[in-house]
Amino acid sequence: xxxxxxxxxxxxxxxxxxxxxxxxxxxxxxxxxxxxxxxxxxxxxxxxxxxxxxxxxxxxxxxxxxxxxxxxxxxxxxxxxxxxxxxxxxxxxxxxxxxxxxxxxxxxxxxxxxxxxxxxxxxxxxxxxxxxxxxxxxxxxxxxx
Numbered sequence: 001x002x003x004x005x006x007x008x009x010x011x012x013x014x015x016x017x018x019x020x021x022x023x024x025x026x027x028x029x030x031x032x033x034x035x036x037x038x039x040x041x042x043x044x045x046x047x048x049x050x051x052x053x054x055x056x057x058x059x060x061x062x063x064x065x066x067x068x069x070x071x072x073x074x075x076x077x078x079x080x081x082x083x084x085x086x087x088x089x090x091x092x093x094x095x096x097x098x099x100x101x102x103x104x105x106x107x108x109x110x111x112x113x114x115x116x117x118x119x120x121x122x123x124x125x126x127x128x129x130x131x132x133x134x135x136x137x138x139x140x141x142x143x144x145x
Contacts, residue, residue, distance in 0.1 A: 003092055003106055004085035006124045007114040014105075014115045016041050019048055019073035023059065026051050026072055037103045039112060040076045047105060047112055049076035082107045085114075089121055 016039040017026055026038055030053065040049040051072050059075045060067045082105045083092045092104055096118050106114040 001089045003083050003087045006116050006120050009124055010120050012114045014039055017072055021072050023056055023070045023075055024068040040072055049078045051076040
């Protein structure tokens with residue numbers, strides 16, 4: 001199974017924010033869209049980082065008064081781990097586990113084409129397992145799939 005298979009099921013929608021926006025703007029986007037991570041873009045629309053609820057909590061712990069007015073670029077995670085559509089899901093899971101992250105941007109030819117989460121991977125694998133289970137039960141019972 002490949003990353004592109006998860007994207008087919010999930011869709012390509014990705015929420016992003018410009019690096020010059022404020023943390024308050026990011027929080028509004030999290031709340032309005034019921035999400036936990038935004039891709040951070042430069043003014044040239046290049047991926048320059050990610051900002052998550054965790055990043056904001058860290059900023060809040062060190063600067064409670066200035067947290068909401070801080071620029072996204074000053075709070076974001078700058079080291080962006082990515083996968084490509086043709087990467088195996090096991091590889092994506094390994095990256096997430098080793099780096100304790102829940103989301104990975106999907107990049108193809110230096111262009112952002114999607115975002116996958118550990119939840120997306122689990123949902124996809126569960127659906128695949130249920131389908132396989134159905135066919136195996138039918139086979140064992142002597143029926144047709």
